[in-house]
Structure formats: C-alpha cells, structure tokens
Amino acid sequence: MIRFTACALLLLIVAGISWAAHVQAAPKEEQLKLAQQVRDIFEAKCLDCHGPELPRPKGKFGYVLDLQRMADNADYVTRGDAAKSELYLMVRDDDMPGEDANVPPLTPEEKEIVKRWVEIGAPGELPAGAEKETPATAETGGIEMPTWKRMIRWIGRFHPVSTHFPVGLMMIAVVAEALAWWTRRESWMQTVRFLVIFGALGAVAAASLGWINAYFTSYVGSSAAILKWHRWLGTLTALWTVLCAVLVVMSECAEGTPERRRFRGALLVGATLVSISGFLGSALIYGLDHYAW
Ligand code: HEC
Incomplete structure (x- = not known):
C-alpha cells in the first residue's frame, strides 16, 4: 500500500514537473x-x-x-x-x-x-x-492598399448582388419551359431561350466576381470549408448554365424531340445547382442554419 502511494506521489510529481516545464x-x-x-x-x-x-x-x-x-x-x-x-x-x-x-x-x-x-x-x-x-x-x-487593388476589391463586392440574375432567370426559365411544354406555344420557347441565355451570361459574370470577392476575404474553420464548396459548385453552375444555353440554341423550338428533352433535363439540373450554390453563398454570411425554423 505504501509502495502504491509512493508510486502515485512520484507520478504526480513527474506530471507536475512536466506541466511546469511546458x-x-x-x-x-x-x-x-x-x-x-x-x-x-x-x-x-x-x-x-x-x-x-x-x-x-x-x-x-x-x-x-x-x-x-x-x-x-x-x-x-x-x-x-x-x-x-x-x-x-x-x-x-x-x-x-x-x-x-x-x-x-x-x-x-x-x-x-x-x-x-x-x-x-x-x-x-x-x-x-x-x-x-x-x-x-x-x-x-x-x-x-494600392488604388487599383482597392478598385478590384470594390468590384468584387458586386458578387452577392449579381448572383440574383442567374438564380432568378434560371428559376423562371423552368416555369416558362413548363408552360412551353403545356401550351406547345412557340412564344414560350422563345421566352425560355431568352431567359436561359441571359441566365448563362449572368452566371458567368457572377462566378467571375465571386472569384475576385473570395480573394479579398478571410474565412477560417468551417466557413473556409463552406467557401470551398461554394466556390467550386458556383463555378460548375456557371459552366452548366452555359451548357444549357448551348443546348437551348441547338434544340431551337422543336417540342417533342430528344434534343428538347435533353435540354429540359439540363435546365432542371441547372436550376437546382443555382439554388444550392446560392444557399452556400448565403450560409457564408448567415450561417448554415439560417433557414432553421
Ligand atoms: C478585416 C477584418 C478582420 C480583422 C482585421 C481580423 N479578423 Fe479575425 N476574423 C475575421 C472574420 C471575418 C472572422 C470569421 C471567419 C469565419 O467565420 O470563418 C474572424 C475570425 C477570427 C477568429 C475565430 C473566431 C471563432 O471563434 O471562430 C479569431 C480567433 C480571430 N479572428 C482573431 C483575429 C486576430 C487575433 C486578429 C488580429 C491580429 C484578427 N482576427 C483580425 C475578420 C477579421
């Protein structure tokens, strides 16, 4: 018993010394x-x-x-x-x-x-x-910070506002495409084409501004991980909307063709991507739980 106590004491002393040395x-x-x-x-x-x-x-x-x-x-x-x-x-x-x-x-x-x-x-x-x-x-x-750099930083600040264009246009393009399919009217197809082309232009602009904006921010920890996802998913989204624009121009106004169906699928995926990228972007500012009840 005494041996045990002595051992424990010794251990304590050693631990104490090493902590103090620390x-x-x-x-x-x-x-x-x-x-x-x-x-x-x-x-x-x-x-x-x-x-x-x-x-x-x-x-x-x-x-x-x-x-x-x-x-x-x-x-x-x-x-x-x-x-x-x-x-x-x-x-x-x-x-x-x-x-x-x-x-x-x-x-x-x-x-x-x-x-x-x-x-x-x-x-x-x-x-x-x-x-x-x-x-x-x-x-x-x-x-x-040199003036030119401040200027670039300032331009990058337009990223959040610019993203509303691809988000809104791609969403409404889905509605217009549904109407095109429902009514079979040529005018709706032209509307879809218009919306998707501008959606793609807006997405490329938003993604470019996003890269600039991200350069001037300092996120750490979990926000850094969100930024990474947002950056790459956002970039992929911009490329995808360009693909949608190419498909809609190619399939022109041919309802019922395989080309049109292919475009429709791409458009749905594009609208989903745009929403997820947008959500991740707002999570950078308001946190991942900002839609919590
Ligand atoms: C231009 C603004 C800015 C300056 C200046 C700044 N920080 Fe930060 N800091 C931030 C932002 C933004 C965050 C949040 C990052 C995130 O959530 O990813 C942060 C987060 C932190 C955190 C982590 C907080 C947490 O619990 O997550 C610490 C610690 C910290 N900063 C320390 C410092 C120290 C020390 C300095 C000065 C040497 C400093 N910061 C200067 C913007 C700044």
Missing part, C-alpha cells in the same frame, strides 16, 4: 511587458473586426483586447503551447488579419511576441496604470 517560467516584469505588447498589437491589427464596441464583431469574436478571456478560451489558446493555439496560428499564417483587412499582417517580430506570450502561459495582467480604455477607432497601422 509553460515556460518568466519573471513578472516580462509577463507584464509581453501582455502589454500583445494587447497593443491586437489593438492595432484586430480592433476593426473584433473590437468590443462593434455590434456584430466578425466571427462572433469581439473581445480581442481582453487577454484574460482569450487565454481562458481553450479554442484559442493552449497556455504554453503556441503550436496548439489557434490564436497564434492564425496570426502566424496571416489568416488574421485577412486579405480584406485595412491593416497589414503582423511583422515577424510581432508574431514572435505573440508566440512568446503564449509560451509563458498567456498572462492576462497588464502593467499597473496601463491604458485600459479602448480608443474610439483604430486607424493605426496604415491602410496602404
């Missing part, structure tokens, strides 16, 4: 200094999107100046282990602040400071008398 010890002054530095870096580079004053902070994460709270969140920080701390990895890989930010990424020195801060256990205490108030705006760091 979080590097640092003198109090260094802890305070690093905490202040990290706070200053975050204030300069993250406040625009994660500041406590924002009504809707990005990623639902609005406490970037509260070191203690961040360090307590195991999703962000593993005390003593920078390689397991999402917060550090994001700034290390320039995922944050992303391409769309008005501030440049962290410098190698700044990254090193954040890393060291995590390694010494991510202390939250700031030097006494340190400025704790949040400045009204964080125009620090400078913007410096």
